[in-house]
Amino acid sequence: MTTDPTRDGTPVPLLQVDDLAIEFATPDGVVRAVDGLSYSVSAGRTLAIVGESGSGKSVSSLAVMGLLQQPPARIVRGSIRFGGTELLSLGQKAHRAVCGENIAMVFQDALAALNPVHTVGWQLTEALRARHGMSRRDATARAVELLDLVKVPNAKQRVKEYPHQFSGGMRQRVMIAMALSMDPEVLIADEPTTALDVTVQAQIMRLLSEIQAERQMGLILITHDMGVVANVADDVTVMYAGRAVEQASVFDIYAAPAHPYTRALLGSIPRLDQKGGGLAVIPGRPPDPTQVPAGCAFHPRCAFAEDVCRADPPPPTVSLPFDRTSACHFAEEVMNHDEH
Amino acid sequence: MTSTDVVLEVRDLAKFYPVRRGIVLKRHVGEVKAVDGVSLSLRRGKTLGLVGESGSGKSTLAKVLVGIEKPTRGQILVDGEDVSNLGRAERRELRRHIQMVFQDPYTSLNPRMSVGEIVGEAYAIHPDAVPAGGKAKAVRELLDRVGLNPDHIHRYPHQFSGGQRQRIGIARALAVRPKILLCDEPVSALDVSIQGQVINLLEELQDDLGLSYLFIAHDLSIVRHIADEVAVMYLGRLVESGTDAEVYEVPSHPYTRALMSAVPVPDPSLRDQRREIVLEGDMPSPVDPPQGCHFHTRCWLAPLMESRVDPAGSQSRSIPTICRTESPKLGALESPDHLAACHFADDVSAH
Ligand SMILES: Nc1ncnc2c1ncn2[C@@H]1O[C@H](COP(=O)(O)OP(=O)(O)OP(=O)(O)O)[C@@H](O)[C@H]1O
Ligand SMILES: Nc1ncnc2c1ncn2[C@@H]1O[C@H](COP(=O)(O)OP(=O)(O)OP(=O)(O)O)[C@@H](O)[C@H]1O
Ligand code: SF4
Ligand SMILES: [Mg+2]
Ligand SMILES: [Mg+2]
Numbered sequence: 001m002t003t004d005p006t007r008d009g010t011p012v013p014l015l016q017v018d019d020l021a022i023e024f025a026t027p028d029g030v031v032r033a034v035d036g037l038s039y040s041v042s043a044g045r046t047l048a049i050v051g052e053s054g055s056g057k058s059v060s061s062l063a064v065m066g067l068l069q070q071p072p073a074r075i076v077r078g079s080i081r082f083g084g085t086e087l088l089s090l091g092q093k094a095h096r097a098v099c100g101e102n103i104a105m106v107f108q109d110a111l112a113a114l115n116p117v118h119t120v121g122w123q124l125t126e127a128l129r130a131r132h133g134m135s136r137r138d139a140t141a142r143a144v145e146l147l148d149l150v151k152v153p154n155a156k157q158r159v160k161e162y163p164h165q166f167s168g169g170m171r172q173r174v175m176i177a178m179a180l181s182m183d184p185e186v187l188i189a190d191e192p193t194t195a196l197d198v199t200v201q202a203q204i205m206r207l208l209s210e211i212q213a214e215r216q217m218g219l220i221l222i223t224h225d226m227g228v229v230a231n232v233a234d235d236v237t238v239m240y241a242g243r244a245v246e247q248a249s250v251f252d253i254y255a256a257p258a259h260p261y262t263r264a265l266l267g268s269i270p271r272l273d274q275k276g277g278g279l280a281v282i283p284g285r286p287p288d289p290t291q292v293p294a295g296c297a298f299h300p301r302c303a304f305a306e307d308v309c310r311a312d313p314p315p316p317t318v319s320l321p322f323d324r325t326s327a328c329h330f331a332e333e334v335m336n337h338d339e340h
Numbered sequence: 341m342t343s344t345d346v347v348l349e350v351r352d353l354a355k356f357y358p359v360r361r362g363i364v365l366k367r368h369v370g371e372v373k374a375v376d377g378v379s380l381s382l383r384r385g386k387t388l389g390l391v392g393e394s395g396s397g398k399s400t401l402a403k404v405l406v407g408i409e410k411p412t413r414g415q416i417l418v419d420g421e422d423v424s425n426l427g428r429a430e431r432r433e434l435r436r437h438i439q440m441v442f443q444d445p446y447t448s449l450n451p452r453m454s455v456g457e458i459v460g461e462a463y464a465i466h467p468d469a470v471p472a473g474g475k476a477k478a479v480r481e482l483l484d485r486v487g488l489n490p491d492h493i494h495r496y497p498h499q500f501s502g503g504q505r506q507r508i509g510i511a512r513a514l515a516v517r518p519k520i521l522l523c524d525e526p527v528s529a530l531d532v533s534i535q536g537q538v539i540n541l542l543e544e545l546q547d548d549l550g551l552s553y554l555f556i557a558h559d560l561s562i563v564r565h566i567a568d569e570v571a572v573m574y575l576g577r578l579v580e581s582g583t584d585a586e587v588y589e590v591p592s593h594p595y596t597r598a599l600m601s602a603v604p605v606p607d608p609s610l611r612d613q614r615r616e617i618v619l620e621g622d623m624p625s626p627v628d629p630p631q632g633c634h635f636h637t638r639c640w641l642a643p644l645m646e647s648r649v650d651p652a653g654s655q656s657r658s659i660p661t662i663c664r665t666e667s668p669k670l671g672a673l674e675s676p677d678h679l680a681a682c683h684f685a686d687d688v689s690a691h
Contacts, residue, residue: 052532052533053531198560200622202604203619206618224531225604227561230608230610230611231604231605251608254606265533268533268536270539271561271605271606272560272588273605274564275585275588278543279540279565281533281537281540282533282536285534286531286533
């Protein structure tokens with residue numbers, strides 16, 4: 001695996017997604033769940049993917065992992081490359097094999113994913129035993145190591161316990177340990193702290209950051225919590241109705257959002273350190289995925305919309321200074337708009 | 341605080357659930373002390389935010405207040421009247437004044453009932469609450485009031501989005517013209533962009549109707565936004581309460597401090613300036629809570645206090661005897677309404 005910087009100093013991305021489009025055939029019609037998504041993540045970097053429920057965050061990640069059920073899903077176009085390898089042309093089995101060794105995912109609802117009838121240690125090493133034919137004793141030793149890695153106290157004892165004996169936070173640690181068991185170069189964490197208390201969320205995020213820094217892993221963090229994003233991300237991709245509507249470095253996007261959706265999202269979150277008046281809101285609601293509005297999908301909710309937004313979809317990537325992009329007819333104006 | 345300002349008062353309220361083992365005999369082997377001696381007051385037209393980790397007893401408290409669960413001990417006073425001293429009819433009349441909005445807009449509405457039936461259901465229990473114009477008219481007005489189309493009265497819950505369903509839940513709670521609304525995580529199942537709409541609706545309704553809210557939430561930022569006063573729960577007890585500014589700006593219990601510091605601020609430029617207190621471990625079981633101060637097993641302050649009391653003490657985590665043996669009382673700090681239950685409350689902000 002090459003991770004050497006290229007000549008201009010930017011690292012070669014480990015994982016690169018280009019113009020990915022995914023549809024679902026449903027009784028109500030075709031759902032375009034992901035529509036022209038591109039992103040990349042390099043060693044040691046954290047990419048946060050944010051967006052409303054149904055915007056395509058999980059579906060696109062499952063596609064990266066080769067785990068989409070096809071049908072009903074169909075990958076319409078696009079490319080997913082790991083290192084130099086195009087995964088989409090490999091066939092799903094070979095695709096999964098590449099991921100097994102290199103890309104791991106902590107699934108949304110992971111807390112429900114543990115099997116109640118097997119011990120935690122057994123589940124942690126299932127992949128190792130199956131893939132590498134590891135002996136029982138070695139597997140147990142490795143399970144203890146993995147629990148130690150994710151700072152589950154008393155690992156020797158706890159590998160023998162069952163999932164119901166673990167709290168929510170401890171179970172999430174087990175899921176992270178499981179994802180790390182094959183030493184992945186890229187980890188996708190889909191809402192890893194959503195169901196957890198802030199105190200536990202802080203523990204888990206700290207753990208993820210430490211492990212990432214130590215192993216120089218690429219991390220894709222899917223979340224709806226703009227506070228968590230501000231704390232850990234290097235780069236941010238904002239999704240709306242299947243598209244990446246804005247991509248930028250974390251500092252740029254918070255300082256001057258260049259898409260009206262991002263701007264409205266950041267404006268609508270209450271803050272712990274500020275007592276505000278009325279809460280800014282985004283009117284309306286996300287579109288029905290079978291009936292995405294014509295023109296710009298965000299136009300019915302957008303404060304900047306003009307006739308052109310109702311008629312024409314914006315270019316998928318309006319390039320802006322500092323390597324950022326926004327899919328908005330008025331990207332530059334939105335970015336320079338000052339209302340605060 | 342004059343007593344007429346207080347619309348709801350709770351004194352030493354407790355709710356214990358029996359723990360039973362065995363399938364046939366169901367031996368009683370202990371108790372879950374879900375709520376254990378909570379006292380608080382809700383002021384008229386104001387919002388009291390209730391925060392605390394999962395399992396700290398917030399929903400149980402709300403369920404006791406709304407009458408879904410019977411308290412194990414303690415008093416509930418509505419407008420100064422003790423609810424438990426009343427006859428059945430009077431109690432029902434008083435209960436009408438406390439209504440609840442539930443967390444999950446997907447499961448809290450009966451899928452087989454139309455919106456009109458859901459919102460009007462409470463009139464069957466409280467016929468005297470039907471306004472002069474009749475039930476149908478009242479329901480239409482309520483839907484309009486919460487920002488839904490009154491013509492959708494015959495639709496079913498699945499035809500509405502999450503945010504709209506939560507509006508239906510609010511309309512249902514408002515039907516019998518309560519004084520007090522208990523909101524248990526009313527927006528946590530909603531998208532960020534929809535949360536704001538529901539919060540603003542609740543604030544508008546409060547201003548127009550003079551409602552008082554007990555607002556339960558995990559999200560400390562939302563509570564900061566909506567609450568006038570804040571109470572913090574840990575393992576069934578209140579550990580701190582005060583005005584929103586007191587609790588958020590001068591948190592005076594080590595647990596509150598830790599909670600606040602764990603909330604990520606949505607501003608990357610503050611990333612390295614904030615010091616976060618990471619609490620170790622999980623909340624202990626409410627079946628067998630720690631002796632003395634409930635929080636001492638996770639407290640970050642106690643070991644610091646011990647080294648002050650006994651600088652030569654052992655290097656391992658040692659806790660002052662008082663924290664391990666005596667339960668701290670909820671006591672006043674600088675202002676008489678700002679209370680914290682910690683033996684070293686005065687030292688919290690110094691660290
Ligand atoms: N098996 C499926 N059949 C049909 N449609 C699907 C299927 N799985 C996902 N979708 C649709 O694809 C879209 C994207 O879903 P996805 O799960 O990626 O959203 P998400 O951004 O992860 O949302 P959340 O924040 O709720 O997890 C949604 O409109 C969803 O309804
Ligand atoms: N019916 C019941 N029987 C036994 N124990 C119960 C019952 N209801 C709640 N408990 C226990 O009481 C404690 C407090 O629960 P409660 O639901 O009030 O917490 P909460 O603060 O609302 O938590 P969350 O933030 O997760 O909603 C928990 O330990 C819970 O397991
Ligand atoms: S009483 Fe002791 S253990 Fe409890 S919070 Fe205060 S310092 Fe910590
Ligand atoms: Mg998802
Ligand atoms: Mg609850």
